[in-house]
Each structure stands twice: as structure tokens, then as C-alpha cells.
Amino acid sequence: MHHGILALLAERSNLTAIGAHDGMTARLGQNAGFDAIWGSGFEIAASFGVPDANILTMTDQLRQCDIIAQAVDIPIIADCDNGFGNAINAAVTTRMFERHGIAGICIEDNEFPKKCSFYEGVQRNLVPLREHALKIRACKEAQTDPDFFVIARTEALIAGNGIQEALDRAYAYAEAGADAVLVHSKQPVSDELVTFAEKWDSAVPLVAVPTTYDRVSAQELHELGYRIVIFANQAMRSSIKAIEENLRLLRADGRSSILRDRMVSLEHVFDLVGVKELRRDEALYLRGAAEELLTS
Numbered sequence: 276m277h278h279g280i281l282a283l284l285a286e287r288s289n290l291t292a293i294g295a296h297d298g299m300t301a302r303l304g305q306n307a308g309f310d311a312i313w314g315s316g317f318e319i320a321a322s323f324g325v326p327d328a329n330i331l332t333m334t335d336q337l338r339q340c341d342i343i344a345q346a347v348d349i350p351i352i353a354d355c356d357n358g359f360g361n362a363i364n365a366a367v368t369t370r371m372f373e374r375h376g377i378a379g380i381c382i383e384d385n386e387f388p389k390k391c392s393f394y395e396g397v398q399r400n401l402v403p404l405r406e407h408a409l410k411i412r413a414c415k416e417a418q419t420d421p422d423f424f425v426i427a428r429t430e431a432l433i434a435g436n437g438i439q440e441a442l443d444r445a446y447a448y449a450e451a452g453a454d455a456v457l458v459h460s461k462q463p464v465s466d467e468l469v470t471f472a473e474k475w476d477s478a479v480p481l482v483a484v485p486t487t488y489d490r491v492s493a494q495e496l497h498e499l500g501y502r503i504v505i506f507a508n509q510a511m512r513s514s515i516k517a518i519e520e521n522l523r524l525l526r527a528d529g530r531s532s533i534l535r536d537r538m539v540s541l542e543h544v545f546d547l548v549g550v551k552e553l554r555r556d557e558a559l560y561l562r563g564a565a566e567e568l569l570t571s
């Protein structure tokens with residue numbers, strides 16, 4: 276059973292989420308002890324082999340988050356980009372994700388089609404502050420479960436518009452009903468986020484995604500007021516590195532024994548996907564039935 280983000284925040288004060296793009300990465304995140312799964316648009320797009328630029332549709336994103344939700348017991352926060360359109364699209368997105376057992380969504384103020392915050396030299400436009408505030412309100416009014424969690428995200432710092440605009444937007448989104456505000460930054464250090472948090476005078480929790488400013492710890496961010504910290508793409512980047520290195524070795528050597536110590540055993544995969552449970556269920560539902568058929 277998935278818990279709500281609000282309940283979990285009340286219980287633990289701070290949460291750390293791990294980005295995932297499929298059932299396996301989500302399960303690895305859960306096994307590693309993270310509090311929640313971030314259904315990352317960046318990772319899901321990359322797993323399809325396409326850029327993070329609203330190339331995938333809302334239903335693509337929903338399907339992957341649905342797969343993730345079935346693989347873990349911890350809550351899922353789905354990255355819903357810009358809500359896949361205007362406030363009307365965002366409201367429909369809210370209802371769909373809520374209905375699929377997702378604990379919360381994040382809606383950013385990038386124009387449709389969005390561009391990943393880290394792509395250099397691509398056109399980047401934010402929707403006007405009021406338009407995004409209304410989009411957040413539309414989401415909050417669309418939800419039916421009172422515990423459904425809507426994070427409003429501002430890209431003001433990513434767009435280079437400065438701390439004051441980031442604050443103006445964050446306050447407007449909080450005022451519109453956001454349950455938390457994600458302030459994204461692509462600086463190599465966390466200075467911007469430190470300044471932002473010092474100026475943030477609201478009970479609405481902040482969310483940070485330490486991708487480029489990677490030396491600050493989740494604990495330090497929590498102490499600044501970023502009650503939710505999302506490690507958005509480190510799982511996938513780790514796996515890409517391992518796969519690239521291993522495939523290079525395998526191609527050169529031609530024998531799979533070269534990888535024996537560089538990959539997990541088959542048994543490890545069996546454990547991760549629940550082969551023990553499969554065996555137990557067979558004993559309960561297949562073998563038992565077969566014996567009964569024979570003796571009747």
C-alpha cells in the first residue's frame with residue numbers, strides 16, 4: 276500500500292526520493308532505503324532513447340509511472356513536466372495520475388514543449404507567473420483524494436531570471452495551493468538554493484534536485500528547508516556507465532566470463548523479481564490443484 280506524501284512528511288519530517296524509469300530501478304531504489312520514487316521524465320525519456328522535451332506523451336509517462344507503482348510499496352511522485360499542455364491538460368493529468376495510485380505530481384513552469392533544464396543552447400521559455408499559478412490551482416481543484424500531493428516547480432533560476440523572480444513565482448504557486456515548491460538550479464554549487472531558502476518565508480515545504488550542485492548532502496538541504504530532496508537521475512546514469520563499460524569489454528573479449536565479476540548473478544535477478552514468491556504460489560495454486568485432480 277502506498278502512503279501519502281503528506282503523511283510521510285509528517286512522520287519523517289524530511290524525505291529523500293530516488294529517480295526511476297521502470298519497475299526494476301524503482302525496486303532498487305526502494306531496496307536502497309529511499310522514502311519515495313521520483314518517476315523521472317528525464318529517465319523515462321532516456322529509457323525510450325529520446326530527449327526530455329515533451330517528445331513522450333502524458334500516457335507514455337503515466338504508463339511508466341504505473342509500472343513503477345506496481346513494483347514498489349513506497350509512494351511515487353510523478354514528474355509531469357508542464358502538465359503536458361495548459362491548465363486544462365494539467366487538470367486531466369492530475370486526475371489520471373491520481374487514479375493510477377500515484378501519490379503526487381510535479382508541474383513545472385516551462386512552456387510546452389518543455390526542454391530538460393540542463394540542455395544548453397536550446398530555446399527556453401517560461402509560462403507567465405499567473406498562468407502557472409492558475410495551472411497549479413487547476414491541479415489542486417482536480418484532485419479528489421485530499422492527500423494527493425502537487426509540487427509546483429519553478430525554472431526561474433534555470434532560465435537565468437534571478438532569485439527575486441524565483442521567489443515571486445514560488446510565493447504565487449504556494450498561494451495557488453501547491454503542497455510544496457521545487458526550486459530548480461543548474462549551478463555547480465548550492466549557493467542559489469541557500470539564498471533562496473534564507474529568503475523563503477512560508478510554511479510550504481521546498482524541494483531540491485541536487486543534480487549539478489552535487490557536493491551538498493540531502494541532510495544539509497533538509498536543514499535549509501528543502502524537506503524533499505530528489506536524486507533524479509543517478510540510478511540511470513550509474514547503469515549506463517556500467518553497461519557501456521561492460522559491453523565494450525564483452526565485444527572485445529567475445530566471452531561472457533569476462534563480465535562475471537562485473538555484473539550481478541542470475542540468482543540476484545531472480546531474488547529481485549520474486550522467483551521465491553513464484554515458487555511458493557505454484558506450490559499453493561498449481562501443485563495443490565494437480566494433486567486434488569489426481570485424487571478426486
Ligand code: SPV
Pocket residue numbers: 294315316317318327354391392393484486507508
Ligand atoms: C527529471 O528527472 O526529469 C527532472 C529533474 O525533471 S532534472 O532532470 O534534474 O531536471
Ligand code: MG
Pocket residue numbers: 315316317327354356
Ligand atoms: Mg523532468
